[in-house]
Amino acid sequence: IQVGKKSYLDKVEIKPKDFIHILETSNEKLSTSQPAPAFFKEIYDKAAQRYKSIISLHISEKLSGTIQSARMGCKDMEYSNKIHIVDSKTSSVALGLLVMETAQLIRKGFDLDEIIERVKLAIKNTRIFIAVPTLKYMIRSGRLNKTKGLLATLLNLKPILTINSDGNIVEAAKVIGQKRVIKKALDLAIKYAKNVKNPRFGITHVVAPELAQWYGYKIRNIFNSSKIIIAEASPALSVHIGIGGAAIAVLGDS
Incomplete structure (x- = not known):
């Protein structure tokens, strides 16, 4: 994790809660880079x-x-x-x-x-669906072009991101408003899970434990899945999707 000119090993030298403080208060450029x-x-x-x-x-x-x-x-x-x-x-x-x-x-x-x-x-057989409630962190980290990001923000457009079979981040959907982006990510995850056998789920969030628990509740009601991983997002994800962001991952059998 790069904070200005300083670098930290994710979850080794900086913990999620410490990074959230930086995310909320620092004006430094925040980004990620690979370990040596x-x-x-x-x-x-x-x-x-x-x-x-x-x-x-x-x-x-x-x-x-x-x-x-x-x-x-x-x-x-x-x-x-x-x-x-x-x-x-x-x-x-x-x-x-x-x-x-x-x-x-x-x-x-x-x-x-x-x-x-x-x-x-x-x-x-693995997919992830990421609900991005605000684009300001993606603009700040350099993941999103500033002009495009500001235009989407003015229109209140919220993306749901996924990672395709080549390993690239792509837009799975785009909706207007924060409530819709939260629900759409869940809908996409459920749709994918219904098309695989024995789906297993993982949920991560950025200071949004209630949202993560709600996702888990909805998934359990449909799939009777007793084991759903729920975890705080690492700084490497938080830096891009920002506070309030969340993601649902699904792993299924063919």
Whole structure:
């Protein structure tokens, strides 16, 4: 996370609640950038000494240079053949669902090749829908052109964003007003979940716990899903979607 000229490792050197304070009070430019390769080298060195293989799942390559840093970090390592770097083609709580799916496959005793194959299939069956209540943070972080953002703000247009199969952020829908953007994100998530088997859900929010709980309540009523992950958004997402933003991720079986 970049705050002016200072940088912080997401959830390591800066916690969500501390970043929210910065988001609300700082006039500094806020943005994101990938960790250095040396960071990954240190992590991989420690893990390689304890485990036979490492599966390293990352935010979409189209959204961040993080996976490139990971590849560079393990390039000349003695244990580089033990490290399997996977592009999740998604982000945030959707990536969290994929990590949990990977851990479950490991616990079930699948061999490495089958785990990676199943994870890549799970990636294809994962979607995220992001409700953006205000565009000012996307303009501030540089994710949205200032002129386009100001025009949309004047028209009270609110986007629902998703990440497509290539790993790019695209607009799933656009509505007028904050109440409609909240409902539309839920509608899109439910529609997708109804078209997959055994849907699993993850919800994340930026200082909007009531909204996250409401999403969870609505989803449980339709799918009888007892396990829904609800988590605070990391600063890496908060910096773009801002306070009041939320996202619903769905992972299904083919």
